[in-house]
Amino acid sequence: MDHNLLLADRTRQINASAIREILKAASRPGTISLAGGVPAPESFPIEIIRKLSNKILDTYGAGALQYDLTEGFPPLCNALSGYLANKGIAAEPDDILITSGSQGALDCIGKILISAGDKVAVEAPTYLGAIQAFNPYEPEYIHLDSDDNGLIPSSLEKAISSHRVKFVYIVPNFQNPTGRTISLERRREIASIITRHDVLLVEDDPYGDLRYQGIPIPAIKTMAAHHVIYITSLSKVFAPGLRIGFCLAPQNIRKWLVIAKQGVDLHTSTFNQALAAEYISGGFLKETLPEIIRIYQPRCKKMIDTLDHYFPDGFHWSRPDGGMFIWVEGPTGFDMQNVYRESLENRVAFVPGKYFYTTRGKGMETMRLNFTMATEEEIDSSIQTISEIIKNRMQIRAA
Numbered sequence: 001m002d003h004n005l006l007l008a009d010r011t012r013q014i015n016a017s018a019i020r021e022i023l024k025a026a027s028r029p030g031t032i033s034l035a036g037g038v039p040a041p042e043s044f045p046i047e048i049i050r051k052l053s054n055k056i057l058d059t060y061g062a063g064a065l066q067y068d069l070t071e072g073f074p075p076l077c078n079a080l081s082g083y084l085a086n087k088g089i090a091a092e093p094d095d096i097l098i099t100s101g102s103q104g105a106l107d108c109i110g111k112i113l114i115s116a117g118d119k120v121a122v123e124a125p126t127y128l129g130a131i132q133a134f135n136p137y138e139p140e141y142i143h144l145d146s147d148d149n150g151l152i153p154s155s156l157e158k159a160i161s162s163h164r165v166k167f168v169y170i171v172p173n174f175q176n177p178t179g180r181t182i183s184l185e186r187r188r189e190i191a192s193i194i195t196r197h198d199v200l201l202v203e204d205d206p207y208g209d210l211r212y213q214g215i216p217i218p219a220i221k222t223m224a225a226h227h228v229i230y231i232t233s234l235s236k237v238f239a240p241g242l243r244i245g246f247c248l249a250p251q252n253i254r255k256w257l258v259i260a261k262q263g264v265d266l267h268t269s270t271f272n273q274a275l276a277a278e279y280i281s282g283g284f285l286k287e288t289l290p291e292i293i294r295i296y297q298p299r300c301k302k303m304i305d306t307l308d309h310y311f312p313d314g315f316h317w318s319r320p321d322g323g324m325f326i327w328v329e330g331p332t333g334f335d336m337q338n339v340y341r342e343s344l345e346n347r348v349a350f351v352p353g354k355y356f357y358t359t360r361g362k363g364m365e366t367m368r369l370n371f372t373m374a375t376e377e378e379i380d381s382s383i384q385t386i387s388e389i390i391k392n393r394m395q396i397r398a399a
């Protein structure tokens with residue numbers, strides 16, 4: 001039997017993630033990986049989880065192992081209501097929908113909102129996982145421009161004025177892949193634009209808590225609650241393997257998200273939700289976040305310093321105040337794919353930036369660097385390696 005003949009038309013639209021292949025290559029022993037977007041394993045609170053696992057079984061007994069509500073385990077919804085209040089986001093426990101990672105929310109959003117040919121406006125570059133979640137529903141992407149201060153509001157206004165945009169998708173803090181953060185002034189402008197044009201915005205914020213310097217900037221959700229679906233996750237500040245994400249959507253959208261989620265997985269793991277509930281309500285998230293920041297902050301600084309030191313003229317990089325990524329842009333016409341191949345031969349991995357664009361041929365001269373997984377020594381030596389490869393290629397180009 002030719003199983004490929006069985007595939008639905010829309011399944012053929014889905015590209016196997018090139019990044020998965022890159023991550024596979026990056027995990028070869030002896031390779032320094034600046035490719036992933038995963039938390040440092042030493043940030044995981046294993047001992048706390050061990051103790052809380054016992055406590056959960058004592059407190060909830062079989063309830064922690066039973067089927068539960070699609071909307072979310074009530075003690076976790078209660079805990080998250082307080083967590084969101086600390087960010088200035090007003091949410092009753094019943095407003096929250098727990099999803100299997102924020103990825104689960106993105107999938108449900110695609111499922112309930114996108115008909116084939118609908119226009120979805122995204123930053124260029126943008127988070128590849130969102131594109132993968134939306135693609136099966138066959139949207140058309142409208143590209144929004146950004147600079148060091150994040151999404152440029154006039155680009156959003158232009159896109160919305162000239163297209164019937166179904167929704168806008170953005171990552172406001174320490175964006176994946178660029179590390180850029182949308183400034184307060186721009187958030188206010190964006191809130192005003194979406195309200196004026198009556199357009200829905202998906203604000204995907206898994207990195208907001210990983211701030212190493214500067215002051216937190218309020219979510220756009222706080223400025224235009226009725227027009228924003230706010231999504232966030234415990235993956236980057238607790239443990240991604242637990243798959244706990246959550247979203248806050250206007251009620252008329254939330255009810256459809258619940259129905260869509262029911263069809264996907266009935267509900268997110270009850271045990272893991274109970275763990276997350278105890279972790280937050282017991283004050284552990286608050287207590288361990290500074291420790292995670294203490295691991296990442298020097299790595300972020302080290303990467304910026306080494307780029308400043310080694311990289312040649314004509315290349316520019318973001319200088320994030322948090323998150324996990326730095327974005328490098330080379331001169332127009334420079335091909336980062338060749339640098340990637342040669343770096344891999346030298347046992348250093350990163351992700352060529354072209355994978356974060358929905359238009360073929362865009363971003364050839366860019367790369368995404370992750371700084372959370374490598375030590376400071378590894379960051380120094382790997383950036384030096386990449387820089388030497390780039391300098392050689394620049395010389396070849398000039399010759």
Ligand SMILES: Cc1ncc(COP(=O)(O)O)c(C=O)c1O
Pocket residue numbers: 037100101102103104127129171176204206232233234235240244245
């Ligand atoms: C912007 C963004 N959104 C969502 C996700 C998905 O995270 P999770 O499903 O683990 O919450 C990621 C993961 O890297 C991400 O970078």
